[in-house]
Amino acid sequence: MLLLALGGGFIVAHTTAGLSLGAVLLITILFTSFLNSELALHIILLSMLLSPEFVVGGVGGVSLGKPATKGDVLVLRMEDLILVAVALAWFARTAIFKELGLIRKTPLNRAILAYTVSLVIATLLGVFLGNVRPIRGFFFTLKYLEFFVVYFMAVNYVRDERQARRLMTTVLVTCAISAVIGIAQIPSGERVAAPFEGKFGEPNTFGGYLVFMLALILAQALSARGLFAPLGWAAFAGLLALPLLYTLSRSSWLAAVPMLLTLVILSRRRLILMVGLGALVVLGPLAFPKQVVERYDYTLNAKVDRGDYRIGNARLDTSTSARFDSWRQGFQGWTDRPLFGYGVTGFAFMDAQFVRVLVETGLVGLAAFLWLLWRTWDVAWDIHKRAAGTWYEGVTLGYLAGLVAMVIHAIGANTFIIVRIMEPFWFMTGIITLLPLLLDKGGPAQAPGRSDGGPALVA
Incomplete structure (x- = not known):
């Protein structure tokens, strides 16, 4: 816990408030998804159309929406990050609860x-x-x-x-x-x-x-x-x-x-x-x-x-x-x-x-x-x-x-x-x-x- 607190403090000190809140949100979703699989799916379904895009880099630093001009920027969708967090929780659950299975036969x-x-x-x-x-x-x-x-x-x-x-x-x-x-x-x-x-x-x-x-x-x-x-x-x-x-x-x-x-x-x-x-x-x-x-x-x-x-x-x-x-x-x-x-x-x-x-x-x-x-x-x-x-x-x-x-x-x-x-x-x-x-x-x-x-x- 002490290491987590120190690591979290270091990250907060070197990032903006928006990025810090986003990281906290993703970590919360990660643990929530591990505990409740159905809730994780509801979160993904809501985020499909109702999550923003972020532009990292360029003149404006971190901004919402698509970049006005092409350049050395990174465009991230929030649902992409949420999907990664939920997928990690899914892998963790299947590793612990073997009866769940990683991929169902379809x-x-x-x-x-x-x-x-x-x-x-x-x-x-x-x-x-x-x-x-x-x-x-x-x-x-x-x-x-x-x-x-x-x-x-x-x-x-x-x-x-x-x-x-x-x-x-x-x-x-x-x-x-x-x-x-x-x-x-x-x-x-x-x-x-x-x-x-x-x-x-x-x-x-x-x-x-x-x-x-x-x-x-x-x-x-x-x-x-x-x-x-x-x-x-x-x-x-x-x-x-x-x-x-x-x-x-x-x-x-x-x-x-x-x-x-x-x-x-x-x-x-x-x-x-x-x-x-x-x-x-x-x-x-x-x-x-x-x-x-x-x-x-x-x-x-x-x-x-x-x-x-x-x-x-x-x-x-x-x-x-x-x-x-x-x-x-x-x-x-x-x-x-x-x-x-x-x-x-x-x-x-x-x-x-x-x-x-x-x-x-x-x-x-x-x-x-x-x-x-x-x-x-x-x-x-x-x-x-x-x-x-x-x-x-x-x-x-x-x-x-x-x-x-x-x-x-x-x-x-x-x-x-x-x-x-x-x-x-x-x-x-x-x-x-x-x-x-x-x-x-x-x-x-x-x-x-x-x-x-x-x-x-x-x-």
């Missing part, structure tokens, strides 16, 4: 392992060939893989239906708070971004998150029984739709289309959704905000800032054209390293997940990544068929639609390596994977809208 383990191995091999080859700086490659590879920690924590910690419902309620509460904060940003006239990202936020990231959560909530609205529960879920969906529009994220808007089509195809109440979508198509041009209409016109119809690419007779804007240019450069670079690519961070930055995976990890890595996506869909689809008529039918339906949306979103963004999207995605993947166990253990679950607790009450 249908996705082999695909996750294959993708992990492909990343490691490609990055090591990139280091040996001089394309990847070792430290940078190491930390970015960890960033690519940290989301699987959330997945395995979910499948290791969740033991019964009530626990799953409590955690999903926290997911929805976090989503509601984030949406309200997003709506509060609209009067500023700036594009809406995730909470606590400062002036230079990432609207595309927030848009991808909102589309995924919107899929889950719309599915609950379609699956709920009675009158008030579907209306409550529909109101919740409207709460998310407003900030989604004001993100002005074209990738997110595009991802919403196949998400809605998936719900139409798979839902037994597709007629209700089709009527709503029909009304949206008819009234949308009159009801959409001015910024949304201008964003669409700028992409296809504006006369200035035009690129070299066309859709029909319309020339695309320079931003979209630059994205296509980066894809072409990626394909050209991949031809020189077709099997294992250049390694993580070994090639120029590009905002397109599939092209990035191809150029960084080659055909081997892309095959592993596509296998992981396919296994995720296959497992969720099988569980969706088993969950028919239960409370979980809406959960699985929303997850399938959300997965389709994320795949489309990844065409124009690095969706599957974005913390604020992938942490909730992989947590829900863990819950979906556990559903057969929960269904067998607890028997048939009540339909949404008739349950005595859980996420249905949030609406």
